[in-house]
Amino acid sequence: MENTNTHFTIAAKDDLIADIDIWDAPVPGVYEPAHSHAYYEILVFNTGGGTHRIGNNIYDVADFDIHFVPANTIHELKRVANTDGYEIIFSEMFLNKIQTFDPKTNYFQFANYEQVIHLNAADFELFRGYFKKLTAYKTQSSLFNSVVALFILQLIQYTTTSKLPVNKIDLERNIRLLINEYYKSKPPLEFYADKLNMSVNTLQRKSKLLFGKSIIEIQNEKILQSIKYLLANTGTPIKEIVFDYNFYDESHFNRYFKKQTGVTPSQFKSTILS
Numbered sequence: 001m002e003n004t005n006t007h008f009t010i011a012a013k014d015d016l017i018a019d020i021d022i023w024d025a026p027v028p029g030v031y032e033p034a035h036s037h038a039y040y041e042i043l044v045f046n047t048g049g050g051t052h053r054i055g056n057n058i059y060d061v062a063d064f065d066i067h068f069v070p071a072n073t074i075h076e077l078k079r080v081a082n083t084d085g086y087e088i089i090f091s092e093m094f095l096n097k098i099q100t101f102d103p104k105t106n107y108f109q110f111a112n113y114e115q116v117i118h119l120n121a122a123d124f125e126l127f128r129g130y131f132k133k134l135t136a137y138k139t140q141s142s143l144f145n146s147v148v149a150l151f152i153l154q155l156i157q158y159t160t161t162s163k164l165p166v167n168k169i170d171l172e173r174n175i176r177l178l179i180n181e182y183y184k185s186k187p188p189l190e191f192y193a194d195k196l197n198m199s200v201n202t203l204q205r206k207s208k209l210l211f212g213k214s215i216i217e218i219q220n221e222k223i224l225q226s227i228k229y230l231l232a233n234t235g236t237p238i239k240e241i242v243f244d245y246n247f248y249d250e251s252h253f254n255r256y257f258k259k260q261t262g263v264t265p266s267q268f269k270s271t272i273l274s
Contacts, residue, residue: 017091018148020134023084030083034076036229039089040111042155043067044131046124048083052076054114056221064124066155068115070180074229086131090148098149110156113177117159127154171196172210179215183222185246189215224260231265232272238265 017039023030034053043052043066050061053076054069061067061079069075071092099107119127130151137143178195192215193203207215223245230236238250247253257265 017089018094018145019089020138020144020148021087021089022135023079023086029081030077030079032077032079034074034229035233036072036074038071039091040071040095041069042086042088042152043069043077044086044088044127045083046085048080048085050077050079050083052078052116054116056225057114059116062118064119064121066115066117066119066127068111068113068117068155070112070114073114073180074225086134088134088148088151090152094145094148098152101149102153105153105156107152107156109177110152110159112180113173115159117155123158127151130154171206175207175210175215175218179219179222183219183226184244186219186223220260224257227257227265228268231269241265 029050045061045063045065045067047063048061052059052061052067054067055073055075059067061077061083095107095111099105130147133147134144134151137147174196175192178192182191189200189203193200196203198206204214207213207218211218227241227245230241238253241247242250242253245253247256254264257263257268261268263271
């Protein structure tokens with residue numbers, strides 16, 4: 001399966017970030033508290049176990065798993081002892097670069113959706129060559145970046161050709177992509193129905209079947225999850241949150257937050273800090 005396409009030759013630049021961290025077994029259990037970061041992350045598990053919360057979803061960690069975490073997505077990882085594998089990161093600028101080289105492949109559509117890919121041992125072996133090269137080329141930026149690009153391309157090709165229940169998977173994926181892209185502006189249900197080319201009633205029905213809740217409920221969960229993280233873990237000013245999340249003013253934000261949580265943002269922050 002290893003792709004031999006050679007059109008990727010990416011020069012090393014300070015702002016063109018790609019890197020790899022290798023987890024060597026045996027190691028004790030590792031807990032990474034809930035956090036987010038501006039770069040994209042691929043976690044590759046050779047062996048081991050644990051749980052990985054990405055956004056609102058909790059996934060079991062298993063041998064031969066590949067987990068994809070979009071940029072700015074809150075996630076939390078609990079690895080049991082003797083879990084080994086790789087953590088590959090890359091920046092938005094890196095993704096822009098490979099998208100320019102290969103405009104026919106939609107890298108951002110793939111990268112902006114959380115994914116957990118369960119491979120069998122045979123398929124995992126097909127990817128192992130990339131990990132060996134990434135380890136070998138870690139100090140050679142141009143070669144390393146090119147292998148990362150080819151690895152991402154191979155993942156996209158694998159996920160788009162694997163035998164999954166396409167209709168259901170595609171709709172769920174597209175809904176999550178749209179929410180991840182637009183949730184800060186809090187668009188109405190009609191916006192999502194128009195983007196997905198279906199009626200509001202059909203979207204409501206399908207959303208209930210897929211998620212057990214409405215699109216707007218999922219959107220609100222995403223908004224609150226992100227805002228709660230900012231309030232609890234960063235010094236982001238309220239005025240900045242109001243602007244970034246498209247509230248009219250601080251009063252509008254306070255009313256929205258209290259309606260959703262039962263407390264004001266200040267009360268929530270005081271509870272966390274007490």
